Amino acid sequence: MTIQPIHARYPFRQVSRQAVGEAGVDLAAVVAEEAAVVERGMERVVWALEDGSVGDADDVDRVELLSYPVARVLVSLVDEHILTRMYAEAEAATAYERFTADFTDTDELAYANTERLTLPDLFTEFDLSDDVRAANGTVGDGSAAVSDGQSREFRVEVGTYLALASDMRGDEWRLVNRALVDGEVTVDGEELLALLRQAVRHRVDDDLPLAVPAAIESELTEETEQLRERLSELDLTRDIDTVVPELFPPCMRHLLDQVQKGEHLEHHSRFAIASFLTSIGMTTDEIVDIFQVNPGFGEEATRYQVDHIRGATSPTDYSPPSCATMQSYGDCIDKDDICTDVIDESHPLNYYEHRLDEEDEDDLTDWREERDAEELESESETEA
Numbered sequence: 001m002t003i004q005p006i007h008a009r010y011p012f013r014q015v016s017r018q019a020v021g022e023a024g025v026d027l028a029a030v031v032a033e034e035a036a037v038v039e040r041g042m043e044r045v046v047w048a049l050e051d052g053s054v055g056d057a058d059d060v061d062r063v064e065l066l067s068y069p070v071a072r073v074l075v076s077l078v079d080e081h082i083l084t085r086m087y088a089e090a091e092a093a094t095a096y097e098r099f100t101a102d103f104t105d106t107d108e109l110a111y112a113n114t115e116r117l118t119l120p121d122l123f124t125e126f127d128l129s130d131d132v133r134a135a136n137g138t139v140g141d142g143s144a145a146v147s148d149g150q151s152r153e154f155r156v157e158v159g160t161y162l163a164l165a166s167d168m169r170g171d172e173w174r175l176v177n178r179a180l181v182d183g184e185v186t187v188d189g190e191e192l193l194a195l196l197r198q199a200v201r202h203r204v205d206d207d208l209p210l211a212v213p214a215a216i217e218s219e220l221t222e223e224t225e226q227l228r229e230r231l232s233e234l235d236l237t238r239d240i241d242t243v244v245p246e247l248f249p250p251c252m253r254h255l256l257d258q259v260q261k262g263e264h265l266e267h268h269s270r271f272a273i274a275s276f277l278t279s280i281g282m283t284t285d286e287i288v289d290i291f292q293v294n295p296g297f298g299e300e301a302t303r304y305q306v307d308h309i310r311g312a313t314s315p316t317d318y319s320p321p322s323c324a325t326m327q328s329y330g331d332c333i334d335k336d337d338i339c340t341d342v343i344d345e346s347h348p349l350n351y352y353e354h355r356l357d358e359e360d361e362d363d364l365t366d367w368r369e370e371r372d373a374e375e376l377e378s379e380s381e382t383e384a
Helices: 005-009 014-022 027-033 035-050 061-078 081-104 119-125 158-165 189-206 214-219 221-233 250-260 267-279 284-291 299-310 323-328 337-342 348-358 367-383
Strands: 132-134 153-157 184-188
Touching (some): 005 014, 005 061, 014 061, 027 035, 027 214, 035 081, 153 158, 153 189, 158 184, 158 189, 250 284, 284 299
Antiparallel strands (some): 132 153, 153 184
16 A cells, blocks of 8 residues: 555544555654654644644655654653643644545545545544434535535434543533433534544544654654753643542632532632632533532522622633632642642642643543433433
8 A cells, every 4th residue: 555645634544554554664764764754743743732733734745644653752752641632632623624624625626636535434434333323314425514504413322422522622512411312412513523523632642652662762852852842831721621529629629528518618718619610611500509508508699709700790700819829818728749849839720730631631520521420310210
């Protein structure tokens, strides 16, 4: 099998790996002798950090295709969870742009000698052929899924949907907010393509970091150090939309525990936990639900306070108090080694980001998903 443009365009596919294997590529020789490949591999990772994509494709298919395994080796050598995550997201974002274009580009002349990716190709690639179906029974090449006309509906097996949507941001992806019929979740065409983007991200991320042979590592020492330096210089504070209470900083775990036990909290303590929860992606409804067990709970007043904190009814979007402020109010409880040695008592959100970055987010279960599952189970038992 010779290397084709479609292999370079979608390097994560099994057929692309097969093309590399059949070409007899020795990666150690590539990094030692093919500077263009290493340069493009480095570019993929740098663009992932700074732009959220992997940059413009090289004109030479061999360079473009081989830059993908080189980029994965570089990410593995740096071995920082946040870089791995950003790189996987960038590869997925670029793939999404490319397969969306393949589905919709009508310029037959431009594609006369170029193989396009189709929607069935992606279903086969990720073993989704039995788990995703068009509502009308016809899948086609994918163009209808992203047409400007009426949204086309698809049905996704619920287990597959949960696996792909588990780390998607936005309440609209939560199972409790979806139509679920006969074990299938209804999505429109654009949502289906977003789920396929997640499938690519999972494929890229699954086996990282790689075990890198010493011969390859020694050839990439300079590039690895450059990436570490770039990583240290970037402001990587990110929007958080993951709720895993066991990873909260000790102060916030304590305050959440107090709320759930129905203990009275001072105003500054209520502000601290409410602002922390809004900052990690919880909605006003979800936070109000938590506070219902608290003494003197009033839904209207609590809703107003939370909306005020998140900036919905005020000109300011309030952040949680810093560690220093938490200490001054007596809310700093049970400091651990991360508080003192890693984040240097800077901010509760820094603590939480650090804990999330230490974990494999694909293995984490969002507290809200657990609640949704419990609600669905309760509804099923009631119907039975």
